[in-house]
Amino acid sequence: MSWNNIIGQKRQIRVLQQALATGRLAHAYLFTGPDGSGKESVAFEIASLLNCQNVATGSEAGSCGVCPDCTLIHEFMHPNVEYIFPVESALLEPGESAKKENKRFTDAKERYDALLEQKKQNPYLSPAMERSMGILTEQIISLQHKAMFMPSEGSKKIFIISQAERLHPSAANKLLKLLEEPPPHVLFILVSSRPEALLPTIRSRCQAIRFSRITAQELRLWLQENRPEITEPELSFIVNFSRGNLRLAWEFINNRDSNSSETATILLRNQALDYLRLLLTPSRFHEAITSCEQNAKNLSRSDLTLFLAALLLFFQDANHRRINPDFQELNNPDISDAIDRFAKNFPNPDFFQISTITEEAIRAIERNASPLLVMTSFTSEIKGLLQRG
Numbered sequence: 001m002s003w004n005n006i007i008g009q010k011r012q013i014r015v016l017q018q019a020l021a022t023g024r025l026a027h028a029y030l031f032t033g034p035d036g037s038g039k040e041s042v043a044f045e046i047a048s049l050l051n052c053q054n055v056a057t058g059s060e061a062g063s064c065g066v067c068p069d070c071t072l073i074h075e076f077m078h079p080n081v082e083y084i085f086p087v088e089s090a091l092l093e094p095g096e097s098a099k100k101e102n103k104r105f106t107d108a109k110e111r112y113d114a115l116l117e118q119k120k121q122n123p124y125l126s127p128a129m130e131r132s133m134g135i136l137t138e139q140i141i142s143l144q145h146k147a148m149f150m151p152s153e154g155s156k157k158i159f160i161i162s163q164a165e166r167l168h169p170s171a172a173n174k175l176l177k178l179l180e181e182p183p184p185h186v187l188f189i190l191v192s193s194r195p196e197a198l199l200p201t202i203r204s205r206c207q208a209i210r211f212s213r214i215t216a217q218e219l220r221l222w223l224q225e226n227r228p229e230i231t232e233p234e235l236s237f238i239v240n241f242s243r244g245n246l247r248l249a250w251e252f253i254n255n256r257d258s259n260s261s262e263t264a265t266i267l268l269r270n271q272a273l274d275y276l277r278l279l280l281t282p283s284r285f286h287e288a289i290t291s292c293e294q295n296a297k298n299l300s301r302s303d304l305t306l307f308l309a310a311l312l313l314f315f316q317d318a319n320h321r322r323i324n325p326d327f328q329e330l331n332n333p334d335i336s337d338a339i340d341r342f343a344k345n346f347p348n349p350d351f352f353q354i355s356t357i358t359e360e361a362i363r364a365i366e367r368n369a370s371p372l373l374v375m376t377s378f379t380s381e382i383k384g385l386l387q388r389g
């Protein structure tokens with residue numbers, strides 16, 4: 001990441017660049033704004049800038065991304081950068097020597113590492129372990145200990161706290177103590193899309209920077225400049241699909257990069273529509289269940305996300321055409337016939353509820369929930385909603 005790779009947020013970045021250039025960084029920031037607007041990417045870029053070996057003071061270019069410090073930060077292994085997000089308590093069970101034999105711990109650690117791996121692939125992901133009760137007191141106690149050690153000369157320790165609204169109450173109180181007497185060598189960056197859920201006393205000790213939702217135009221321009229190989233209709237599909245959420249846009253781009261065929265996305269969409277067809281044909285429901293099980297087993301998490309996203313875009317199209325049969329700005333203009341047929345056959349479903357359920361399923365897949373469970377319950381809920389419609 002360097003500043004140039006961060007989409008939008010020009011004003012917010014300028015404020016931070018100025019603070020960095022003049023050595024006037026606050027000791028604690030609170031980055032707020034919608035999911036997928038790039039808050040954490042900016043936090044990590046600041047961490048990189050403060051540690052990168054190839055950055056001139058006052059430079060606006062950003063971190064180099066390749067020096068040992070930048071690499072360690074990207075791997076979540078840099079001694080000066082602590083990244084905190086909601087984890088399961090099993091991960092924090094005491095007793096270093098006992099840990100090796102503790103199956104609960106090793107299983108939790110595997111899930112934790114898998115999330116970090118996903119975060120490496122998608123910098124806009126805010127990871128949280130599925131069975132987490134929030135950011136736990138032990139995590140903040142560990143920060144307290146780490147805050148006592150000085151970093152190497154001239155550098156700072158950076159504590160990035162993702163989804164800060166999920167701080168457990170006693171963890172929040174411990175963090176407040178740290179913020180009240182901040183060690184001079186520590187920079188806190190709290191990140192939250194629901195800052196109103198944070199303790200007011202914590203909020204008041206942080207300088208707030210509010211991120212805005214990325215507009216379709218900003219994303220389109222960035223893709224045209226940086227990924228010129230992505231052309232229509234795929235370009236519009238990505239822009240429409242992500243609706244200002246860079247986490248979703250990135251899933252698409254990653255998926256595209258890992259599939260040699262440029263039509264892989266479209267194939268996945270057609271597969272999703274085949275499944276929907278089975279689901280809606282009463283005599284073939286058992287085939288839909290089989291198809292759902294196979295997809296859950298065979299598709300990667302990223303492909304499953306796109307599979308569900310393709311359905312979401314299709315439902316949106318159907319809803320638009322239901323309200324206005326002349327609606328022209330379809331996400332899927334190449335299959336307008338199928339969209340019209342669907343809108344005619346299902347004239348009155350609860351599209352709001354259908355979208356909510358689909359978005360929830362996408363989030364659950366991203367949060368490492370069991371694909372089979374998510375897809376099975378998605379299948380029965382969607383069937384129920386469309387039947388009632």
Ligand SMILES: [Zn+2]
Pocket residue numbers: 051052053054063064065066067068069070071
């Ligand atoms: Zn570097």
